[in-house]
Amino acid sequence: MISKKHITDRFVSYVTIDTESDPKSETTPSTAKQWDLANALVEELKSIGLEDVSIDENAYIMATLPANINEDVPTIGFISHFDTSPDFTGANVKPQIIEEYDGKDILLNEKESIILSPDDFQDLRQYKGQTLITTDGTTLLGADDKAGITEIVTAMEYLVQHPEIKHGKIRVGFTPDEEIGRGAHKFDVSKFGADWAYTMDGSQIGELEYENFNAAGANVVIKGKIVHPGYAKGKLVNSMYIAQDFINSLPRMETPEHTSDREGFFHLHNMNGDVEKTELQYIIRDHDREHFEARKEVMIKLANDINSQYGKEVITIDIKDQYYNMREKIEPVMHIVDIAEEAMKSLDIKPLIKPIRGGTDGSQLSFMGLPSPNIFAGGHNFHGRYEYVPVESMIKAVEVIVKIAELTTKYKA
Incomplete structure (x- = not known):
């Protein structure tokens, strides 16, 4: 032909x-x-x-x-x-x-x-x-x-x-x-x-x-506080350590490299930080709409929990839907x-x-x-x-x- x-x-x-x-x-x-x-x-x-x-x-x-x-x-x-x-x-x-x-x-x-x-x-x-x-x-x-x-x-x-x-x-x-x-x-x-x-x-x-996936992007901003390390006890807040806690608190096996077929995931695709400020960029994916909404709630709740631990807002999270x-x-x-x-x-x-x-x-x-x-x-x-x-x-x-x-x-x- x-x-x-x-x-x-x-x-x-x-x-x-x-x-x-x-x-x-x-x-x-x-x-x-x-x-x-x-x-x-x-x-x-x-x-x-x-x-x-x-x-x-x-x-x-x-x-x-x-x-x-x-x-x-x-x-x-x-x-x-x-x-x-x-x-x-x-x-x-x-x-x-x-x-x-x-x-x-x-x-x-x-x-x-x-x-x-x-x-x-x-x-x-x-x-x-x-x-x-x-x-x-x-x-x-x-x-x-x-x-x-x-x-x-x-x-x-x-x-x-x-x-x-x-x-x-x-x-x-x-x-x-x-x-x-x-x-x-x-x-x-x-x-x-x-x-x-x-x-x-x-x-x-x-x-x-x-x-196809339901999709969202999440921008996570963690605020720290820089103080001379020699005089930092009780004062310095390292945003990178808080970011590490946030990353490790998400389900480790629910990432792209561990999922297939209709399994959704959280994917950290970019990070940039120093003591005072760290930014994490995630994409959130799930074929099931209810699971998709639940994934967004997991990230929001995690940010709120960490903020409660510090007694103030150290994490802000902005989630925007991309497609359905x-x-x-x-x-x-x-x-x-x-x-x-x-x-x-x-x-x-x-x-x-x-x-x-x-x-x-x-x-x-x-x-x-x-x-x-x-x-x-x-x-x-x-x-x-x-x-x-x-x-x-x-x-x-x-x-x-x-x-x-x-x-x-x-x-x-």
Whole structure:
């Protein structure tokens, strides 16, 4: 259906454009270089035959593939993001193409002795004999989520070229800044005008996700008192010791490295301090809404208990919700998940239905009125030098998009 060379060339053309986002920026997009790919995508969408192609002042891209049937069927959407994570550099990406992968170690970078090994990343073994695209060991690859963009553009191109495949109206959306949690912030759901959508932003082939973490961020500030250490008895209050008490009082096994599946956690991801002041930054995650609220209460109660011990406020805590589990918005319209599952099964892809241990644009979009489950884009080991994507997985994702478009014609708008 889709040639390996065609989809590989398209993917490589995207990942070699640096689109790293910046959480410290207050603009949208957060980096000017995201416009480079955004503007190129606009022209490409026009060139493959889509209509109503637009890009707004914040670099949100939308386009339409008109229906080729007269029946009144739902309008569906496919959405991906074009920024890459600031966790690891996305500048000067030099993709390497490994034909007929032999199942053994892949030398990414001889000079720095960087190896992508199935001993460390066991998922590699399932792609023996396939074509892999990897990094050169010095950058991330950008399959998150340029694989998703590649798949959506390729699927729309295929549908334009094959009018015998019947489908309703399809909307396409590409966003900036998903990697810093802002991908859906300025997405115009009413302008998009779809009944539901699918984000093509999952990992390995077969993934189908319609639930994610409830999420909050907590900023904990501990105040101390500095006094000359030679005369400090009964006077000095070391904020770092109080911070240590706070950290150690949270459940030690309820952290990312000790949890999986639907288990939630407290994650201390940054700390900075001296005697007078220490700041702790946490993220709080849980799939269950009641457990999520309970986790926030645990942190607040702990801060209050420590303040009581000192007889004054030495700890302040500010907790802000970030996003919620999209499951509560998708369960009432579960047929949209059923369609994706049927599409995969019809293509001999085993659906891997599991909760996302993270967030997704689909979560925010679902709460904005656009239910949006997440489908695999094929990549692995996102946000780092060991990232890779099998070309065959991208081709399968294209086939899933096309099949979803076909299956949706069985439903009435």
